Amino acid sequence: xxxxxxxxxxxxxxxxxxxxxxxxxxxxxxxxxxxxxxxxxxxxxxxxxxxxxxxxxxxxxxxxxxxxxxxxxxxxxxxxxxxxxxxxxxxxxxxxxxxxxxxxxxxxxxxxxxxxxxxxxxxxxxxxxxxxxxxxxxxxxxxxxxxxxxxxxxxxxxxxxxxxxxxxxxxxxxxxxxxxxxxxxxxxxxxxxxxxxxxxxxxxxxxxxxxxxxxxxxxxxxxxxxxxxxxxxxxxxxxxxxx
Ligand SMILES: [Zn+2]
Numbered sequence: 001x002x003x004x005x006x007x008x009x010x011x012x013x014x015x016x017x018x019x020x021x022x023x024x025x026x027x028x029x030x031x032x033x034x035x036x037x038x039x040x041x042x043x044x045x046x047x048x049x050x051x052x053x054x055x056x057x058x059x060x061x062x063x064x065x066x067x068x069x070x071x072x073x074x075x076x077x078x079x080x081x082x083x084x085x086x087x088x089x090x091x092x093x094x095x096x097x098x099x100x101x102x103x104x105x106x107x108x109x110x111x112x113x114x115x116x117x118x119x120x121x122x123x124x125x126x127x128x129x130x131x132x133x134x135x136x137x138x139x140x141x142x143x144x145x146x147x148x149x150x151x152x153x154x155x156x157x158x159x160x161x162x163x164x165x166x167x168x169x170x171x172x173x174x175x176x177x178x179x180x181x182x183x184x185x186x187x188x189x190x191x192x193x194x195x196x197x198x199x200x201x202x203x204x205x206x207x208x209x210x211x212x213x214x215x216x217x218x219x220x221x222x223x224x225x226x227x228x229x230x231x232x233x234x235x236x237x238x239x240x241x242x243x
Contacts, residue, residue, distance in 0.1 A: 014045040023049045031228040049081040051231045071126035115143040120150045128157035135191045151240045159236040167196030208238035
């Protein structure tokens, strides 16, 4: 109850400033800190989206508008703020999946499925979103191959992973099986690697046409402050070749 009151106070007390959330389409006085490390100017007071959600929304809505016809969207481990928008879009057939973990509640629109065993026909989807999932998956190559299989030729995926530009090579130690060791090595107890600059090569080797999108190159600092893109993470756009 207290949390709900706090949320409503925050949402309405901060309305009406100069920063803009493209997901809930409202202006606020400021974005809020988010995450364990309290990244400043990140979380929307209204829809609770963070930087990468707003960036993904910007990219995916541009894709949907460009298509101008009904598309099939596969959203992996969906972010609620995004899911609720896609579900309402007349041009989107929305499918959300997640690997259900004990102790968590999942919204009614999410089906239980593992990205290591995607139970969809070949060439089923036009658009795929997978944000902060692959770093939890031991066989990420298999998952990426599965994404390729279920996307239609010309279909596009937007992928986000914890990306360390100071690492030339992705770091993983397959012997690191305990939560303590993983926390020490990767900064989170349930991560299995830290992605480095070779991630894009991995995507290309699987057969994707891959591109790294860095929002800080397309938006001025003023725009990044306004849209809450200050803590921009790179987003990888992958396209399934037509042949
Ligand atoms: Zn919002």
